[in-house]
Amino acid sequence: MKKILKLNHGLHGTFEIPGDKSISHRSIMLAGLGDTPVEITNFLRGADCLSTISCMRAVGVKIEEFEDKILVTGNGLKGLKEPENILDAGNSGTTVRLLLGLFAPQKFLATFTGDDSLRKRPMGRVIKPLTQMGATIVGRNGNKNLPITVLSPFGKIRGINYEMPVASAQVKSAIILAGLYADEPTEIVEPYPSRNHTEKMLKSFGVKIETSGKVVKVYPPERIFAPEKIVVPGDISSAAYHIVLASILPDSEITIKNVGINETRTGILDVMKKSGAKIEILNERESGGELSADLKIVSSKLHGTEYGGEIIPRLIDEIPALAVAAAFAEGDTIIRDVGELRVKETDRLDAIVREFNKISPGSFEATEDSLIIHGGREKFFAGCKTYADHRMAMSAAIFGAAAEGVEIDDEDCIKISYPNFFDSF
Numbered sequence: 001m002k003k004i005l006k007l008n009h010g011l012h013g014t015f016e017i018p019g020d021k022s023i024s025h026r027s028i029m030l031a032g033l034g035d036t037p038v039e040i041t042n043f044l045r046g047a048d049c050l051s052t053i054s055c056m057r058a059v060g061v062k063i064e065e066f067e068d069k070i071l072v073t074g075n076g077l078k079g080l081k082e083p084e085n086i087l088d089a090g091n092s093g094t095t096v097r098l099l100l101g102l103f104a105p106q107k108f109l110a111t112f113t114g115d116d117s118l119r120k121r122p123m124g125r126v127i128k129p130l131t132q133m134g135a136t137i138v139g140r141n142g143n144k145n146l147p148i149t150v151l152s153p154f155g156k157i158r159g160i161n162y163e164m165p166v167a168s169a170q171v172k173s174a175i176i177l178a179g180l181y182a183d184e185p186t187e188i189v190e191p192y193p194s195r196n197h198t199e200k201m202l203k204s205f206g207v208k209i210e211t212s213g214k215v216v217k218v219y220p221p222e223r224i225f226a227p228e229k230i231v232v233p234g235d236i237s238s239a240a241y242h243i244v245l246a247s248i249l250p251d252s253e254i255t256i257k258n259v260g261i262n263e264t265r266t267g268i269l270d271v272m273k274k275s276g277a278k279i280e281i282l283n284e285r286e287s288g289g290e291l292s293a294d295l296k297i298v299s300s301k302l303h304g305t306e307y308g309g310e311i312i313p314r315l316i317d318e319i320p321a322l323a324v325a326a327a328f329a330e331g332d333t334i335i336r337d338v339g340e341l342r343v344k345e346t347d348r349l350d351a352i353v354r355e356f357n358k359i360s361p362g363s364f365e366a367t368e369d370s371l372i373i374h375g376g377r378e379k380f381f382a383g384c385k386t387y388a389d390h391r392m393a394m395s396a397a398i399f400g401a402a403a404e405g406v407e408i409d410d411e412d413c414i415k416i417s418y419p420n421f422f423d424s425f
């Protein structure tokens with residue numbers, strides 16, 4: 001239980017946010033496929049990425065943790081070993097979905113499980129294409145849920161052409177990783193482009209991978225050439241809480257340093273600016289194929305807006321924070337095509353409506369796949385449940401701070417993606 005008080009002043013300061021969660025996961029997985037040591041800095045030591053470390057160690061990758069870096073030494077693309085025990089992915093969808101793709105072609109058996117939330121989340125979306133590629137995967141509840149076992153494939157892994165029904169970087173990445181071991185190239189078409197960190201990192205590892213809009217084609221390599229260093233940029237999904245809070249709290253001016261601004265992740269900047277936010281992108285730079293910059297945010301008067309479709313995968317994890325921004329905007333905000341939020345760490349549409357309406361009654365409504373926020377309504381002190389969902393916890397915290405305070409039932413879940421959130425907050 002944690003009580004957050006109403007903030008009676010604006011935010012000021014310059015600070016950094018932790019490393020990007022998606023890139024941190026991929027840095028461990030891909031470095032583990034090389035055969036030379038890779039030094040990873042600004043790695044996110046959140047619980048989800050630690051789950052990836054423990055699963056990759058279990059298949060024989062050497063991973064050493066130092067205060068300022070992680071050192072990963074793999075045994076080559078074909079050097080993964082059978083894990084001796086069940087693999088626990090904890091709360092992490094990225095760990096289990098990507099590793100199902102990576103382990104499906106291996107000549108071993110691996111069984112994954114996860115926590116209460118992860119065991120409820122849909123896994124059929126990765127099992128289906130991987131099975132088409134020739135993998136043998138069996139899971140609970142008719143091949144839909146964890147625990148899931150992946151068996152050594154009977155034959156070769158086939159390159160496929162796959163049209164994805166949902167825009168999902170986790171599904172796309174699982175197919176790409178399995179495609180590294182296929183007998184011919186694999187082509188994937190998404191309904192809309194999702195985050196492309198796997199593609200960018202693989203390119204920087206020398207893998208031939210062609211991308212154009214919604215289409216990705218991966219050519220199976222003989223070998224992976226891991227770089228000596230990977231520098232993980234700050235996580236824009238963690239910056240989101242500060243971007244929103246500084247925008248809605250009067251008299252604020254903050255600079256968040258070293259934020260990843262890969263174009264597949266910057267939907268939050270686009271919609272915040274569209275609703276009147278003052279955000280400047282400074283000192284743009286590139287590292288390992290990923291762009292980063294410093295973001296300067298000054299408080300502003302927000303107005304309601306409407307968005308959906310193509311932009312949704314570019315801000316999918318930021319919607320709880322954006323819902324808070326919308327509650328402080330003048331007029332209504334309509335967010336369409338967000339049915340995927342129902343299968344995140346919790347049903348986030350349901351959680352937003354249930355919990356955020358306690359702070360601002362009558363402000364939040366949801367349909368099966370959209371969210372409507374009536375901005376500018378009265379706000380009260382309230383107790384909110386997080387449903388053990390890190391993004392619900394941090395969004396409720398900023399909502400309370402900008403409203404009349406809040407008490408959240410479980411603050412511990414923030415360790416999934418932003419362990420020092422309350423300190424920087």
Ligand code: S3P
Pocket residue numbers: 021022023094167168169170171173194195316317340
């Ligand atoms: C992620 C992809 C997204 C996102 C998740 C991280 C990734 O999930 O919500 O937090 O690292 O690939 P989906 O691929 O299911 O949309």
